[in-house]
Amino acid sequence: MAVLSLSPTRRSDLARTWHRISQSPVTLTGLVMLVLVALCVGILPSLLHTDPNAINLRARLAAPSWAHPFGTDEVGRDIFTRVMHGGRVSIGVALFVVAVSTSVGTVIGGLSGILGGRVDTVIMRLMDVVLAVPSLVLTMALAAALGPSLWNAMIAIAVVRIPTYVRLARGQTLVVREAGYVMAARVFGARSAQILGLHVVPNILSPILVQATLDIGAVILMVAGLSFIGLGAQPPAAEWGAMVSAGRSYILDQWWYSAFPGVAILFTSIAFNLLGDGIRDLSDPRQKGRS
Amino acid sequence: MNILVVLRRRVLFLILVVFGVSLITFAISHMIPGDPARLLAGDRANDAMVAQIRDKLGLNQPLYVQYGRYIMGLFQGDLGTSIRTGRPVSEDIAAYFPATLELVIVALVLSVALGVPLGVASAVWRNGWIDQFARTFAAIGISTPAFWLGLVLLVAFYGRLGWFPGGGRLATGIEAPLRITGMYVLDGVLTANWAAARSALWHLVLPSLCLGFVHVGVIARQIRSAMLDQLSEDYIRTARAAGLSKAQVILRHALPNAAIPSVTVLGLAFGDLLYGAVLTETVFAWPGMGAYVVNSIGSLDFPAVMGFTVVVSLAYVLVNLAVDLTYIVLDPRIKEVG
Numbered sequence: 001m002a003v004l005s006l007s008p009t010r011r012s013d014l015a016r017t018w019h020r021i022s023q024s025p026v027t028l029t030g031l032v033m034l035v036l037v038a039l040c041v042g043i044l045p046s047l048l049h050t051d052p053n054a055i056n057l058r059a060r061l062a063a064p065s066w067a068h069p070f071g072t073d074e075v076g077r078d079i080f081t082r083v084m085h086g087g088r089v090s091i092g093v094a095l096f097v098v099a100v101s102t103s104v105g106t107v108i109g110g111l112s113g114i115l116g117g118r119v120d121t122v123i124m125r126l127m128d129v130v131l132a133v134p135s136l137v138l139t140m141a142l143a144a145a146l147g148p149s150l151w152n153a154m155i156a157i158a159v160v161r162i163p164t165y166v167r168l169a170r171g172q173t174l175v176v177r178e179a180g181y182v183m184a185a186r187v188f189g190a191r192s193a194q195i196l197g198l199h200v201v202p203n204i205l206s207p208i209l210v211q212a213t214l215d216i217g218a219v220i221l222m223v224a225g226l227s228f229i230g231l232g233a234q235p236p237a238a239e240w241g242a243m244v245s246a247g248r249s250y251i252l253d254q255w256w257y258s259a260f261p262g263v264a265i266l267f268t269s270i271a272f273n274l275l276g277d278g279i280r281d282l283s284d285p286r287q288k289g290r291s
Numbered sequence: 292m293n294i295l296v297v298l299r300r301r302v303l304f305l306i307l308v309v310f311g312v313s314l315i316t317f318a319i320s321h322m323i324p325g326d327p328a329r330l331l332a333g334d335r336a337n338d339a340m341v342a343q344i345r346d347k348l349g350l351n352q353p354l355y356v357q358y359g360r361y362i363m364g365l366f367q368g369d370l371g372t373s374i375r376t377g378r379p380v381s382e383d384i385a386a387y388f389p390a391t392l393e394l395v396i397v398a399l400v401l402s403v404a405l406g407v408p409l410g411v412a413s414a415v416w417r418n419g420w421i422d423q424f425a426r427t428f429a430a431i432g433i434s435t436p437a438f439w440l441g442l443v444l445l446v447a448f449y450g451r452l453g454w455f456p457g458g459g460r461l462a463t464g465i466e467a468p469l470r471i472t473g474m475y476v477l478d479g480v481l482t483a484n485w486a487a488a489r490s491a492l493w494h495l496v497l498p499s500l501c502l503g504f505v506h507v508g509v510i511a512r513q514i515r516s517a518m519l520d521q522l523s524e525d526y527i528r529t530a531r532a533a534g535l536s537k538a539q540v541i542l543r544h545a546l547p548n549a550a551i552p553s554v555t556v557l558g559l560a561f562g563d564l565l566y567g568a569v570l571t572e573t574v575f576a577w578p579g580m581g582a583y584v585v586n587s588i589g590s591l592d593f594p595a596v597m598g599f600t601v602v603v604s605l606a607y608v609l610v611n612l613a614v615d616l617t618y619i620v621l622d623p624r625i626k627e628v629g
Contacts (some may be wrong), residue, residue, distance in 0.1 A: 026426075128304070129311030132611075133604040134562030138315070140569065141600040144588045145319040221436055225570055228438045229585050244439050248574075251442050252450040262439030269434035277430070 020282055027278025033271035041087030052085035052238040053077060061254045071256035073246065077236075079256065083264050086238040091268065093154055093239075094219040100158040102212045105165020110196045110204065112166065113173025124170065127163040135160050139222065143231040150223075150239065153232040157222050161215065168211055172204035179203075214276030217269040224265050240265045294619055301612050312604045313362050316597040321354070323593050330591060331374050370601060371594030375587055380598035384580060388602070389473025390460060391572070391579035395564045396474075397495050398503035399557065406507045407550075410514025414522060414549075415541060425511050432508030437567050441501040441574035448497060455497050458576035462490045498575040502567050506560050513556045517549035551621050558614030562607040 021027050045052075056076030064071045070079035112123040130138070139160045146152035176182060182199050190198075224241025226232040233239030235246065240261040247257030320327070328345035329336070336344075345351060349360050364371070370380035413425035449457040460475055461467060468478040468487040476495065479488025521527065522545055530540045572581035580599060587595035 125307065126311075129308050130315070132304075132308045132608055133312055133315070133600075134566060134607045136563065136566030137569075137600055137603045137607075140566065140584075140588075141316065141319055141596055144596050145322045145593065148588075217434055221434070224436050225438065228436075228570060229573060230589060241436070241438075244436070244442070248442065251446055255446050258439065258442050262436060262442070265436050265439065266431070266434055269436075270430055273430055273434050 021278070024278050024281060026274050027282065030271050030274030030276075030278055033267065034275055037087065037091070037268050037271055040084055041091060045081070045084045045088070048081070048084075050078065050081040052082045053236055054081075061250065061257070063254075064256050070260040071254070073257055074250065079243075079260055082238040082243060083240070083260050086240045086243060086261060087264060087268070089150070089233065089237065089239045090220055090223060090241070090265070093150065093223050094216050097154050097158045097161070097219050097223070098212050098215050101161035101215075102165050102208060104158075105162045106169040106201060106204070106208055107196070108162070109166040109169025109171075110173045110200050111192065113170040114177055114192050114196055114200060120170070123166065127166050130160070130163045131167070136222065136225075140226065140229075140231065143226055148231050148234060150227070150233040150237065153223060153226045157219060157226075161219070164215075165208060165211070168208055169204055172207060173200050176200050176203045210276065210280045213272065213279055217272035217276065220265060220269050220272070294616065297619055298616065301615060305608055305612060308608050309365075309605065310362075312601055313365055314358075316600050317358050317361050319600075320593055320597050323591075327593065330593075331372070365601065370598035373587070373592055373595045373598075375590040375592040375595065380595050383583060383595065384598060384602050386473075387578065387580045387583045390475075390577060391565070391568050391581060393474035393476065393491075394495065394498055394502060394568055394571070394577060394579060395561070397476075397499040398564055398567075399506070399560065400503075401499055402503035402506035402510055402560070403557070405503075406510030407514050409507065410511035411518055411541065411546060411549075413511060413515040414518030415537075417519065422515075425508075425515065429508030429512045432505050435505060436570075437501055437505060438570040438574050440504060441498070441571055444497045444501055445574065456494050458494075460491055460494050460578060461487060462494070465490045498571050498577055501574070502564060502571045505567065506564070509560060510553070510556060513553045514549060517552050518545055521545040521549045551618065554614055554618050554621065558611040561610045562603075565603050565607065 021031065054077060056072070056078075059068065059072050059076040061074055062068055062072040062076070068078050068080060070083060072078055073082075108123065112120045139156045142159060143153045143156035146156060177195075177200065182195060185195050185199055220240075223232055223239075224244070227239050227241030228245040230245070233242040235242065243261035244258045244265075247254070247259075247261070250257050326341070326345075328341050328348060328350055331348075332341045332344050349357055352360075368381050370384070372378070373380050373383055376383055409421075409425045409428070413422045416422055445457055448455045456462065465487055466484075468475055468484040468491075469482045471478045471481050475491035476488050479485065479491055518541075522541075527540055527545060530544055531537075535544075568577075568579060569581035569584060571577065572579045573585050576582070580603075584596055584599040586592075587599070
């Protein structure tokens with residue numbers, strides 16, 4: 001019904017977008033993989049009604065079987081259930097982090113571009129300094145200082161990623177602010193905040209969203225990495241990186257413990273990277289087939 | 292643009308970055324919950340001892356005075372005292388840095404050795420099977436969690452096949468070579484201690500493969516893109532028309548020009564490799580800075596963590612400065628026009 005209520009123009013827009021996506025094997029593969037992940041992580045746990053922390057000491061470190069497709073851990077928890085539930089944590093965290101850094105970065109970058117002058121210079125030099133430091137090391141230092149927890153890891157990753165979006169948004173704003181409609185708004189007395197919200201942000205969103213899609217995969221890896229060294233999710237939370245870390249001690253004999261959460265990270269990260277690559281190609285014809 | 296002008300500008304930026312990094316690490320150090328003096332004094336210390344340490348560290352002074360002391364200390368190479376080891380952090384880092392540097396260098400060499408031919412083949416046979424393979428490989432590379440790949444390599448090549456050692460830098464029974472650089476392979480070669488050099492090289496295979504894997508794809512993508520730019524240039528068509536073979540045109544003309552913009556990727560990769568080393572060293576029990584910092588995090592040893600951050604950030608900025616200067620030297624157009 002929803003489709004029937006769409007106007008012909010909107011329907012043809014959707015059809016055109018779908019046609020372009022279906023012509024790009026990379027985008028299509030990423031999309032299909034992501035739908036699979038969404039089904040497994042979003043729907044399956046609700047259908048199965050299983051508890052990721054349910055302990056079964058009689059089935060400790062059991063190898064993969066029909067009863068436990070991904071095997072069990074040292075206290076008999078079903079790894080399949082934990083991987084599915086863990087996906088909600090890992091992907092949810094990545095989406096949250098990217099949403100926060102994108103929003104804050106876009107507002108700061110947009111304002112910096114609109115205001116110009118000293119404010120712009122100070123903000124951009126500050127961002128240059130942060131960008132000159134290896135971001136992963138800085139994230140680790142910040143997460144360590146805040147204390148080991150998933151929430152603190154999220155804050156650390158979001159804060160360190162903000163400068164990338166500030167620079168991107170500012171660059172786009174410098175182009176948009178010379179456009180006739182922004183000049184007109186300024187002549188009619190619009191304030192900087194109004195210009196930013198009504199005229200600049202809607203017109204610079206496209207490249208920022210492409211960057212955000214590409215970032216999700218990287219953030220999933222970063223969250224998992226921080227959890228692996230003990231700075232992210234804490235036991236018994238079912239988070240992919242923490243699960244790989246917990247399985248380390250059993251890796252030579254009970255390989256499944258670390259293997260399946262790792263495959264989940266790899267699969268989801270590839271899905272987001274392929275989709276991001278595909279969207280970038282679609283939004284910039286010059287990039288087609290170049291990356 | 293004259294190289295000296297660029298150098299002056301970059302050195303000024305470097306100073307700004309040093310101040311920025313010091314300010315960031317100083318601010319982070321003051322965000323830590325708890326009393327650093329009590330952490331340093333240990334659980335058994337009484338209040339008087341804690342107060343004495345607080346006084347000695349200047350923690351009673353205003354923040355700007357503390358920052359002044361901190362930055363003066365940094366310029367003298369003083370990164371504070373490690374809570375865990377009780378030694379100066381700079382001494383600890385100096386002891387662990389060569390192991391990490393050795394690992395990072397070998398990983399970088401591996402990723403260039405595999406990434407460049409893959410990128411060139413990918414561009415030459417664009418859209419062919421090798422191109423599809425290279426693109427898939429790159430996508431998998433940037434999506435692979437290094438710590439998980441390390442565990443997979445350990446299970447396969449140590450646990451199942453037994454081809455490579457499972458951790459450490461040298462086999463048991465083999466003495467470390469005389470320390471010249473701290474990098475065992477190089478020191479083994481320099482002191483003609485071939486057993487140590489061979490063992491060190493053997494121990495490097497799995498960790499460096501794990502660390503370099505991600506960057507093979509990144510470098511291949513960069514080389515492919517740069518090669519595609521070069522192959523569409525007029526001089527390539529002229530070279531082909533002059534009768535040069537395809538191999539000559541690619542290797543002698545297109546590749547050197549494509550390699551110039553790709554040099555910057557190596558500088559950026561260096562930063563990622565240093566963080567990747569933290570994860571890789573944890574998996575392979577590699578006694579480098581990464582393992583040191585993870586142990587420090589576990590013991591809430593913040594002077595060590597911040598010292599690591601400062602040293603790695605400075606190394607990263609200096610490597611990128613060197614890369615930028617190399618770029619200018621290699622590309623005469625930048626030198627003259629800017």
